[in-house]
Amino acid sequence: MSEKVLMKGNEALAEAALSAGCRHFFGYPITPQTEISAYLAKRMPKVGGVFLQAESEVSAINMVLGAAATGHRAMTSSSSPGISLKSEGVSYIAGSDLPALIINVQRGGPGLGGIQPSQSDYWQATKALGHGDFQLYVLAPSTIQEMVDFVPLAFEVGEKYRVPSMILSDGMLGQMMEPVTLPDSDSATASDKPWAVTGHKNQRQRNIANSLYISTTELERLNIERFQRYDEMKKHEQRAESYLTEDADVTVVAFGASSRVVRSAVNAARAQGIKAGMIRPITLWPFPVDAIQKTIETTKEYLCVEMNMGQMVDDVRLAVEGKRRVCFYGRTGGVIPTPAEVLEQIKTLAGKEA
Amino acid sequence: MAVVFEKTKGLTDAPFHYCPGCTHGIVHRLVGEVLEELGVLGTAVGVASVGCSVFSYNYFNCDMVQAPHGRAPAVATGIKRCLPDNVVFTYQGDGDLAAIGTAETVHAATRGENITVIFINNAIYGMTGGQMAPTTLPGQITQTSPYGRDTATAGHPIRVCEMLATLDGTALAQRVSVDNVKNVMAAKKAIKKGFENQINKRGYSIIEVVSTCPTNWGLSPQESIQWLRDNMLPYYPLGVYKDVTEGGSSHE
Numbered sequence: 001m002s003e004k005v006l007m008k009g010n011e012a013l014a015e016a017a018l019s020a021g022c023r024h025f026f027g028y029p030i031t032p033q034t035e036i037s038a039y040l041a042k043r044m045p046k047v048g049g050v051f052l053q054a055e056s057e058v059s060a061i062n063m064v065l066g067a068a069a070t071g072h073r074a075m076t077s078s079s080s081p082g083i084s085l086k087s088e089g090v091s092y093i094a095g096s097d098l099p100a101l102i103i104n105v106q107r108g109g110p111g112l113g114g115i116q117p118s119q120s121d122y123w124q125a126t127k128a129l130g131h132g133d134f135q136l137y138v139l140a141p142s143t144i145q146e147m148v149d150f151v152p153l154a155f156e157v158g159e160k161y162r163v164p165s166m167i168l169s170d171g172m173l174g175q176m177m178e179p180v181t182l183p184d185s186d187s188a189t190a191s192d193k194p195w196a197v198t199g200h201k202n203q204r205q206r207n208i209a210n211s212l213y214i215s216t217t218e219l220e221r222l223n224i225e226r227f228q229r230y231d232e233m234k235k236h237e238q239r240a241e242s243y244l245t246e247d248a249d250v251t252v253v254a255f256g257a258s259s260r261v262v263r264s265a266v267n268a269a270r271a272q273g274i275k276a277g278m279i280r281p282i283t284l285w286p287f288p289v290d291a292i293q294k295t296i297e298t299t300k301e302y303l304c305v306e307m308n309m310g311q312m313v314d315d316v317r318l319a320v321e322g323k324r325r326v327c328f329y330g331r332t333g334g335v336i337p338t339p340a341e342v343l344e345q346i347k348t349l350a351g352k353e354a
Numbered sequence: 355m356a357v358v359f360e361k362t363k364g365l366t367d368a369p370f371h372y373c374p375g376c377t378h379g380i381v382h383r384l385v386g387e388v389l390e391e392l393g394v395l396g397t398a399v400g401v402a403s404v405g406c407s408v409f410s411y412n413y414f415n416c417d418m419v420q421a422p423h424g425r426a427p428a429v430a431t432g433i434k435r436c437l438p439d440n441v442v443f444t445y446q447g448d449g450d451l452a453a454i455g456t457a458e459t460v461h462a463a464t465r466g467e468n469i470t471v472i473f474i475n476n477a478i479y480g481m482t483g484g485q486m487a488p489t490t491l492p493g494q495i496t497q498t499s500p501y502g503r504d505t506a507t508a509g510h511p512i513r514v515c516e517m518l519a520t521l522d523g524t525a526l527a528q529r530v531s532v533d534n535v536k537n538v539m540a541a542k543k544a545i546k547k548g549f550e551n552q553i554n555k556r557g558y559s560i561i562e563v564v565s566t567c568p569t570n571w572g573l574s575p576q577e578s579i580q581w582l583r584d585n586m587l588p589y590y591p592l593g594v595y596k597d598v599t600e601g602g603s604s605h606e
Binding site (some may be wrong): 092199208212 | 366395396397398401402407408411416417418419420421425428430431432433434435436437440441457458461563569575600
């Protein structure tokens with residue numbers, strides 16, 4: 001399909017999951033991800049797939065674990081408080097080296113928080129969605145088209161490295177509408193899964209999906225092996241968009257919904273003769289360290305803009321290695337920063353008082 | 355030379371780690387024999403749960419998935435929904451099934467999830483060293499009920515088969531024991547029925563095996579069997595609590 005259709009972010013993502021060959025969705029209701037479930041509840045039975053509303057987020061992610069172990073493309077979606085509940089299962093999925101897709105349409109937190117857009121689960125997604133030594137492959141879309149395009153990417157990269165993937169969206173991208181081009185149905189690339197638990201048919205050794213290793217040296221060996229795959233991901237899977245950064249004095253770093261605001265602010269700054277640019281991390285893990293380090297020599301000031309109290313700014317500072325100052329501006333609780341607010345920050349850093 | 359007895363092909367050659375007198379070994383063998391006799395070892399996928407039986411993935415001679423504590427029914431659901439023609443079973447203890455995994459158990463049953471559940475009820479947490487379980491008897495001494503389970507503060511034991519028998523999605527809820535030869539044979543028959551129900555797409559089948567834990571009960575294997583008869587069976591009567599194959603309504 002090449003023509004553009006106007007779609008809501010959550011629904012476009014759900015349709016992309018079908019195109020990517022995902023036929024198993026396990027979820028639990030929570031705002032603002034509801035449209036993903038509702039859309040797949042309608043569509044899955046029509047394409048011979050499974051939509052199952054679980055009794056809890058905990059059960060939903062464990063159903064994903066079981067489905068992923070069979071080698072099928074399986075996914076769940078939720079919003080922030082529900083993602084916390086999934087963290088147990090995500091750790092087991094990672095520990096069992098299974099690929100699966102988890103969608104987080106973020107809302108404000110902590111606790112029950114609010115239902116308006118937020119980016120306050122950055123730390124959770126990139127540092128600690130569950131116990132133990134592990135990482136997720138984390139993609140941050142900023143447009144509805146990316147909500148669509150990142151679904152097959154998340155499955156493919158997850159399967160290549162045998163890691164769970166997350167699309168870290170938010171209530172704004174989930175709820176807004178934009179024209180999108182949907183991929184051809186079943187454009188999915190199937191990958192070989194010799195590890196899948198499908199019944200041995202008396203033809204091969206038993207396959208076991210397991211994360212329990214009582215032997216300390218065996219567990220250490222497996223964790224080291226897993227981190228070697230993470231190193232490969234850091235080498236080959238970093239993604240970022242660099243916008244007007246070549247000559248920028250002020251480089252703003254922003255992902256997802258806040259990058260849309262920052263793009264407007266950068267354009268406004270340029271119109272006033274301020275050399276501003278933006279780096280937009282697309283993979284939050286692996287973090288696009290290379291794209292940021294390319295700008296260190298030319299950038300005078302970094303500004304990190306997020307819809308939280310300052311989370312990704314830690315990773316930006318690590319990438320900059322203390323060679324430049326990295327400032328932060330954020331709104332939280334579901335408040336979206338305005339381009340004017342960000343422009344003020346850029347002007348101050350450029351030495352031009354507002 | 356004529357072979358008069360062979361170990362079931364349903365079990366691997368890995369030596370069991372279970373304590374002397376523990377009934378896990380008997381139940382493992384029964385499950386292995388049933389899988390072999392039904393000819394489903396090649397399509398079976400078992401789900402090991404957290405507890406003493408977590409290592410069952412080393413023993414059952416079929417593909418296995420190890421589930422988080424209590425989540426075996428959810429994991430089995432995910433497997434079964436992807437592989438509806440495979441035989442999917444869970445093997446769970448009482449803490450796993452009736453405490454941390456109660457929600458998963460009740461909802462798998464009420465959905466009529468077409469899986470077979472082997473439930474080992476020995477009234478104690480074995481692997482962690484003998485703490486009070488949801489099925490610990492009133493007055494029973496454990497590490498975390500050192501003065502005996504006081505129902506005023508620790509509540510009452512859960513009778514799982516009776517509870518699940520109330521749900522429309524349950525096809526079979528049967529409580530058995532393996533404390534003597536007759537009961538072992540009856541247990542095997544029940545386990546076989548539980549797997550046949552799945553093959554015939556009848557829904558959720560649970561076979562509860564009232565079991566022993568000599569180590570954490572602080573008894574010899576022989577004393578454990580007697581303790582089971584004197585204390586467990588009066589509280590957990592053996593019997594069929596629901597069976598849709600006997601004139602009941604079939605669940606599709």
